[in-house]
Amino acid sequence: MARYTGPKCRICRREGTKLFLKGDRCYTDKCAFDRRAYAPGDHGKARKKPSDYAVQLREKQKVRRMYGILEGQFHRYFEEADRRKGVTGSVLLGLLETRLDNVAYKLGFANSRNQARQMVRHGIFQLNGKRVNVPSIALKAGDVLEVHNRSKKNLVITESLELVARRGVPAWLEVDPANLRGSVKALPTREDITFPITEQLIVELYSK
Numbered sequence: 001m002a003r004y005t006g007p008k009c010r011i012c013r014r015e016g017t018k019l020f021l022k023g024d025r026c027y028t029d030k031c032a033f034d035r036r037a038y039a040p041g042d043h044g045k046a047r048k049k050p051s052d053y054a055v056q057l058r059e060k061q062k063v064r065r066m067y068g069i070l071e072g073q074f075h076r077y078f079e080e081a082d083r084r085k086g087v088t089g090s091v092l093l094g095l096l097e098t099r100l101d102n103v104a105y106k107l108g109f110a111n112s113r114n115q116a117r118q119m120v121r122h123g124i125f126q127l128n129g130k131r132v133n134v135p136s137i138a139l140k141a142g143d144v145l146e147v148h149n150r151s152k153k154n155l156v157i158t159e160s161l162e163l164v165a166r167r168g169v170p171a172w173l174e175v176d177p178a179n180l181r182g183s184v185k186a187l188p189t190r191e192d193i194t195f196p197i198t199e200q201l202i203v204e205l206y207s208k
Contacts, residue, residue, distance in 0.1 A: 011065050016058070017196065019066045056205035059198055066195070067096050068113050073136070078206050089199030090190040097188045100127065101135035103145060107175045107182035108164030109157050124151045139184050147180035 011019060016039070050058070064074045081092035096102065101117040104125060110116035117135045119125065125132055126146050127139070139145070147157060161177050169175050172192050175182040 017062065019062070053205075056201045059201040060205050063093075063096070063197055063199075063202065066113075067099065067102060068117060069096075069136075075206070078202070082206075087190075089203045092202065093190065093193050093197065093199055094188055095138065097193060098139045098184070099135065100125070100132065100137040100139060100145070103139050103173065103182070103184065106170055106173055107145065108161045108169060108177070109145075109147060109180070109182070111156070111160045111163065115156070115160075119156075124148055124154070124157075141184050141186050144181060144183045146182070152180050 060074070064071065069077075077095050078088075078092055081088050081095055084091050097106075101113055101120050104110055104120060105113045105116040109125070110119055120135045121133050123131050123133045124147060126148050127137065128144055131148060147154070151157070157180065161180075164175075170188065170192055172184065172186050172188045173182060174185050
């Protein structure tokens with residue numbers, strides 16, 4: 001399955017919640033979900049009682065689309081979470097949160113996860129002093145992510161840092177805006193992930 005390249009707001013409407021796929025626009029009155037908070041299509045307004053499977057599937061799709069990863073990748077994350085100690089759902093969210101592209105977004109270096117992923121692929125960031133271009137790299141406590149010297153005058157990064165105040169920087173991360181540097185203070189716990197996610201539904205879906 002190829003990566004979706006259509007309208008981002010259509011995804012939010014389909015999942016029935018804001019996924020903040022378009023960055024700062026999602027906080028303004030231009031947000032399509034605020035104007036049309038129902039599923040796209042001719043029958044989007046129809047009220048149907050979803051089955052248990054449909055509820056589980058929608059939860060999985062919501063999380064997968066929010067982090068911008070493909071179905072195969074998401075399934076591998078679940079298998080990895082299932083192998084590790086701890087509550088599978090919480091471990092799964094922790095693995096997704098510590099992705100390099102997500103951390104770059106949460107630190108305020110990009111306006112959206114998709115933008116952060118593109119920036120990583122272009123080699124704009126350094127991880128612990130080494131240039132990286134793989135968005136799925138898993139960060140751990142103590143890792144330092146910074147903007148490469150050649151990109152420190154990038155206007156996109158400067159504007160993103162000015163707008164990060166709207167969503168805030170998570171407590172498990174620390175950012176130094178002056179030096180365009182951020183670090184992972186500790187691995188995120190379930191309480192650090194405030195977005196409304198019912199991860200148990202995803203576990204139930206994959207456990208069938």
